[in-house]
Amino acid sequence: MSSSFRKFLITRILLTIPMVLILVSLIFFVMRVLPGDPIRSQLGPRVSEEQADVLRERLGLNDPILVQYGNYLKDIVTFDFGNALTQGERPIKDELGERLPATLELTIPAMLFTSIFGVSLGAFAAKNRKKPIDYIIRLFSIFIYSIPIFFLGLIFQIVFGVQLDWLPLSGRMDSMLLTTFQSTTNFYVLDAIISHNWPALWSAVLHLIMPTLTLGLALTGVFIRLTRANMIEMLRSDFIAAGKARGISEKRLVYHHALRNTFIPILTLIGLQTAILIAGAVLTETTFSWPGIGRYLVERIALRDYTAVQSTIAVFAFFVAIISLVMDLLNAVIDPRIRY
Amino acid sequence: MERETLVSVQDLSVTYQTRIGPVSAVDHVSFEIQKGEILGLVGESGCGKSTLGKALMRLIEPPAEISSGHIIFEGEDIMAYDEEKMRDFRGRRTSMIFQDPMTSLNPMQRVDDHLIEAIQVHEPKTSREKALERSSVLIERLGIGLNRLGSYPHQLSGGMRQRVMTGLGLVLNAQLIIADEATTSLDVIVEAKLADQLREIRDEFGVTLLMITHNIALVAEMADRVAVMYAGHVVEMGDIYTVFEKPMHPYTQGLLGSVPSVELNDRDELFKMPGEPPNLTHPPTGCRFHPRCQYAMPICSQLEPDLTKQPSGTLVHCWLYQDHPDKQKNTLKA
Numbered sequence: 034m035s036s037s038f039r040k041f042l043i044t045r046i047l048l049t050i051p052m053v054l055i056l057v058s059l060i061f062f063v064m065r066v067l068p069g070d071p072i073r074s075q076l077g078p079r080v081s082e083e084q085a086d087v088l089r090e091r092l093g094l095n096d097p098i099l100v101q102y103g104n105y106l107k108d109i110v111t112f113d114f115g116n117a118l119t120q121g122e123r124p125i126k127d128e129l130g131e132r133l134p135a136t137l138e139l140t141i142p143a144m145l146f147t148s149i150f151g152v153s154l155g156a157f158a159a160k161n162r163k164k165p166i167d168y169i170i171r172l173f174s175i176f177i178y179s180i181p182i183f184f185l186g187l188i189f190q191i192v193f194g195v196q197l198d199w200l201p202l203s204g205r206m207d208s209m210l211l212t213t214f215q216s217t218t219n220f221y222v223l224d225a226i227i228s229h230n231w232p233a234l235w236s237a238v239l240h241l242i243m244p245t246l247t248l249g250l251a252l253t254g255v256f257i258r259l260t261r262a263n264m265i266e267m268l269r270s271d272f273i274a275a276g277k278a279r280g281i282s283e284k285r286l287v288y289h290h291a292l293r294n295t296f297i298p299i300l301t302l303i304g305l306q307t308a309i310l311i312a313g314a315v316l317t318e319t320t321f322s323w324p325g326i327g328r329y330l331v332e333r334i335a336l337r338d339y340t341a342v343q344s345t346i347a348v349f350a351f352f353v354a355i356i357s358l359v360m361d362l363l364n365a366v367i368d369p370r371i372r373y
Numbered sequence: 374m375e376r377e378t379l380v381s382v383q384d385l386s387v388t389y390q391t392r393i394g395p396v397s398a399v400d401h402v403s404f405e406i407q408k409g410e411i412l413g414l415v416g417e418s419g420c421g422k423s424t425l426g427k428a429l430m431r432l433i434e435p436p437a438e439i440s441s442g443h444i445i446f447e448g449e450d451i452m453a454y455d456e457e458k459m460r461d462f463r464g465r466r467t468s469m470i471f472q473d474p475m476t477s478l479n480p481m482q483r484v485d486d487h488l489i490e491a492i493q494v495h496e497p498k499t500s501r502e503k504a505l506e507r508s509s510v511l512i513e514r515l516g517i518g519l520n521r522l523g524s525y526p527h528q529l530s531g532g533m534r535q536r537v538m539t540g541l542g543l544v545l546n547a548q549l550i551i552a553d554e555a556t557t558s559l560d561v562i563v564e565a566k567l568a569d570q571l572r573e574i575r576d577e578f579g580v581t582l583l584m585i586t587h588n589i590a591l592v593a594e595m596a597d598r599v600a601v602m603y604a605g606h607v608v609e610m611g612d613i614y615t616v617f618e619k620p621m622h623p624y625t626q627g628l629l630g631s632v633p634s635v636e637l638n639d640r641d642e643l644f645k646m647p648g649e650p651p652n653l654t655h656p657p658t659g660c661r662f663h664p665r666c667q668y669a670m671p672i673c674s675q676l677e678p679d680l681t682k683q684p685s686g687t688l689v690h691c692w693l694y695q696d697h698p699d700k701q702k703n704t705l706k707a
Binding site for chain 2: 279280281290294367368370
């Protein structure tokens, strides 16, 4: 590792700190500006103001706002996150610890699916430019891009869950299996493999298919279009013409020479799409009752659970920052022209 | 000096299908390339010289196509080849050096991988090591340090990259090398070096070189013969000394008159050819040069002349040198 590269790496990592800080501060104040508060959302309108105030005092919500802000920043910096304000006031670390693996189990395969499927379709369309299959793929990409995720999820549920009855409608595993299932990492697929629980593995995979496809397909449109556009430009470039004049086959020119050069914008797109992936995860988890942090966020926003919402957003921000850092590093690895 | 014929181009046309109708960029062209010669192909931008070069390797892509003619390479008509045979032909029997060395190499592939790939595509049984060994000899011969083999294109200078391109053209011992404006993007010193090198290569490897360029000085210095193209036609073709000494076609005369000379006391104004190159969607009838020709006669706008052989050996495509029953002796413009 060269010293300039180390410098780049350290700068990039340090830069995520102000980014997360700004985001978390923004959320902190926006949550408090919103009408409603965690106390009333918990206790309901019929509890007296005195009783509500007792709870408010205990949770520190009567402190001046800057004191609350300072306390919260302290929690974030120590990676403690404090306790939730509602639903049993459990430590947020534990709550997210249970739900984050569920979200990762959904988003990682979805991202793999969307990039592999989208890039292959885009490359294939570029190779067959202006032929019927190209128009079909382009139409598909616009169609899939314009469908809202939850609607796509509902269609899948009706077709594959209800009409055809092939796939389970919601959740992460059959409830029968869940009663005896030993979960250590909260990645159900991983847990099932570790404990050699094959029926559980099968059930976990079946439960994953629809949510993954929904989330993955929803993001595919952008990948198809970006890959196709970049591939067409690459295929027009001089080195492809020169390669053809050396007798290199078209297949090799398309899938070896042009596609490799197209990976640079694609990796950047993967970094950018991660943010959309997480937004999509919120919708997908809600549609499929998937107990991940997306659904957790939606629930806790409704309850005005300040600390829970702030912490979840912070985790999202870290996640996006890390992925885009990894993509930048990958770009430096595959593109010989990038040197830090 | 009479040589054997390597390539015989017969009645070759390349037509672009455009929205406003077909455009013939190369129009019924016939000529021969002889073994071991350097043939210069000159003309203005858009005259079809690059298209002609690509057509010789059947690299014409839609919306253009080769609409007529034969390309006889060592006695075989490559127009009859199927795609697989054509792929084998490209690079192994004819290779091409492109205009822009900056963009003609894959930016993500190292120099050695380019060379090894070129060899292995045609000789799948050759090992990487063998291919590298063969490339190394050639690369050194071209004056590229062996330490450059591991470089990526962006780490090389323009001249260096063009030498790599040349190496790629030579590595399979192709008989015909088409240099399409190969030196145009280089500065004059690097250009001169590369030109020298191409000539040395011809002498050493016995290859035939088709030099497509608009640099007439370069052709004068390097070529054995020259072909002048205008609006899709070869209008004059012959021995380099004969053509430069005594250009016959009015276009060639104009072209040579527009080259600056560095001789002292020679500050005469350059000849400026009147008019513009024609729009090939509606080429002029008869001789395509007649609207710009100071010797144009009535027949010139009606009938197309043939490429006729003159006593000097030069082939010329002009009514001034060809008889016809309807030809009138008085010129329209003095």
